[in-house]
Amino acid sequence: MIEIVPIDTPTLGDRSYFVTDGEVAFVVDPQRDIDRVLALAEERHAVILDVFETHIHNDYVTGGLALAQATGAAYHVNAADPVTFEHDAVSDGDIVDVGAWMRVRVLATPGHTFTHLAYVLEAPGRAPAVFTGGSLLYGSTGRPDLLGPAHTHDLVTAQYGSAHRLIRELPDDAEVFPTHGFGSFCSATQSGAEASTIEQEKRTNPVLTLDEQEYVETLLAGLDAWPAYYAHMGPANSAGPEAPDLSEPRRADAAELRRRIEAGEWVVDLRTRTAFAAGHMAGTLNFGLDGGFATYLGWLVPWGTPLTLLGQTPEDVAAAQRELVRIGIDRPAASATGGPERWVGEEPLASFPRASFGELAAVRHHRPVVVLDVRRSHEWDASHIDGALHIPLQDLSQRMDEVPGGEVWVHCQAGYRAAIAASFLAAAGRRVVAVDDEYDAGVRAGLPVVASAA
CATH class of the missing domain: 3.60.15.10 (Ribonuclease Z/Hydroxyacylglutathione hydrolase-like)
Structure with a gap:
């Protein structure tokens, strides 16, 4: 058979x-x-x-x-x-x-x-x-x-x-x-x-x-x-690629993590967007293992940039390595496990708020905020919030100067890409709120939604 x-x-x-x-x-x-x-x-x-x-x-x-x-x-x-x-x-x-x-x-x-x-x-x-x-x-x-x-x-x-x-x-x-x-x-x-x-x-x-x-x-x-x-x-x-090396990366302490961030390297926090928003090492970027981790990291990272992986457990780091070798990113520069309190050393934890589309609708009645939509172009063309700024996630790091000053509420279709974008904005020193909600909830919340002329 x-x-x-x-x-x-x-x-x-x-x-x-x-x-x-x-x-x-x-x-x-x-x-x-x-x-x-x-x-x-x-x-x-x-x-x-x-x-x-x-x-x-x-x-x-x-x-x-x-x-x-x-x-x-x-x-x-x-x-x-x-x-x-x-x-x-x-x-x-x-x-x-x-x-x-x-x-x-x-x-x-x-x-x-x-x-x-x-x-x-x-x-x-x-x-x-x-x-x-x-x-x-x-x-x-x-x-x-x-x-x-x-x-x-x-x-x-x-x-x-x-x-x-x-x-x-x-x-x-x-x-x-x-x-x-x-x-x-x-x-x-x-x-x-x-x-x-x-x-x-x-x-x-x-x-x-x-x-x-x-x-x-x-x-x-x-x-x-x-x-x-x-x-x-x-x-x-x-x-003709060879078999990958999935052995454990070398461990980095808090001081090394800070040096790598200041050198312009990517230090990637693998935790969920909820955990990252609640507390993280300033300057780290959030690509959670619970979403399209390798796709979006591979899409955004300048090719050849050293990567350091932060996971709650060694198994988290190993899972990330496995995903990365599939797209040709073979060896992390370093890794650390445990949690943000261990990674920051004597530094304070950084954080930013998460919100729903209903909360976005409410806040827009009281004060002006920047609404940043990081979905792909076909999603934006189908429907988007009136008055929002559109910068697809893959372009954000190169177009950060186009985001107006003030508080930025960033959203996507379901929250994962918005969390990545929020981590980039926070690392750049921006005041950010990550909308962690389904896009359709914006319509139900009364946000004005329009379709592109295209």
């Missing part, structure tokens, strides 16, 4: 897949922390024979080469990809036999990248399964603009053709297993689906229900910014 085990990485919105017949296995698009894959193989007493890469990833550092080296598996990469490491080059139409029962067929599916591949699993007694990477996703497709505007039109057209090739060549009951689409910015749109088939996608996926021109126009109109760290993922993956 064939077992397909998804390996979720929810913080990046991706899935890898471990596929076994009970004796041997193959893996599709493994993340950098390959110990999760090795643990699955050990639990199931299966030998990993093959590792398949659907494309040179833009949103994470692959663990494919490291996994192949650790297990002796063949590492299958598109023959057209300009990689510099040893691999088994595959092309459209190739067949790879995995053990006695599993057969993997290679299909060229350009669109997310020019050299994108899908892999079709064929085995006796079951419907085919197709591992679509960033091609056909649940209710969507992979975005076609990550290689730059000069290539976007060609890629979105290719993406349409690839999706239609899949439905021509695969039966309706073929199962679909994408890598992206679970929150990854590599997906054009997001879906809440957890499973699908070719038949389901034919009925619901815009790439298969719209004509080509309408699909292209609709998809391109909905694209928004992607994380800045994506620029570093392709080169890292083409070079």
Whole structure:
């Protein structure tokens, strides 16, 4: 019996897949922390024979080469990809036999990248399964603009053709297993689906229900910014990343933490936004582990800036390290655990208030405050508070001088990004209130909301 085990990485919105017949296995698009894959193989007493890469990833550092080296598996990469490491080059139409029962067929599916591949699993007694990477996703497709505007039109057209090739060549009951689409910015749109088939996608996926021109126009109109760290993922993956070092970082005392902050380094507090607002070391930045930690830190940090991680426990620091190696930030400069009272030494704790949209509505009746919206552009265009200033979170550190003087009430859609922004503003000496509330509550609170002219 064939077992397909998804390996979720929810913080990046991706899935890898471990596929076994009970004796041997193959893996599709493994993340950098390959110990999760090795643990699955050990639990199931299966030998990993093959590792398949659907494309040179833009949103994470692959663990494919490291996994192949650790297990002796063949590492299958598109023959057209300009990689510099040893691999088994595959092309459209190739067949790879995995053990006695599993057969993997290679299909060229350009669109997310020019050299994108899908892999079709064929085995006796079951419907085919197709591992679509960033091609056909649940209710969507992979975005076609990550290689730059000069290539976007060609890629979105290719993406349409690839999706239609899949439905021509695969039966309706073929199962679909994408890598992206679970929150990854590599997906054009997001879906809440957890499973699908070719038949389901034919009925619901815009790439298969719209004509080509309408699909292209609709998809391109909905694209928004992607994380800045994506620029570093392709080169890292083409070079062949090694297995990560997840050993504990060196410990820093209060004096060292202060020196690092004053030197312009990032000292990152991993606690929840509630805990951070209540008391923190002045100058630290809050990227809580309870949200999109790696995505937003990787998006905002100037690449190569030394990072020091502050967690309540060593396990918190270890969890942050694991997330960071997935996007190519390999070794923290230092770490500290315990709590802010330990981190500050003789310094007083810093803090700032949190509030609801109802409290924002009330305070605006009594005195002027700056309302700062740090959501992305498409969120702002859909609806925003009248009179608010819009600076997307990823731009805030470079546009701090655009925030008017006075008390700043900063909000996003649900509170996580607002807390990050509040920590930046507080570190810059601004008087800040973090709105920790759902955006829709602003309407119910009577705040005047308008839509952009766009």
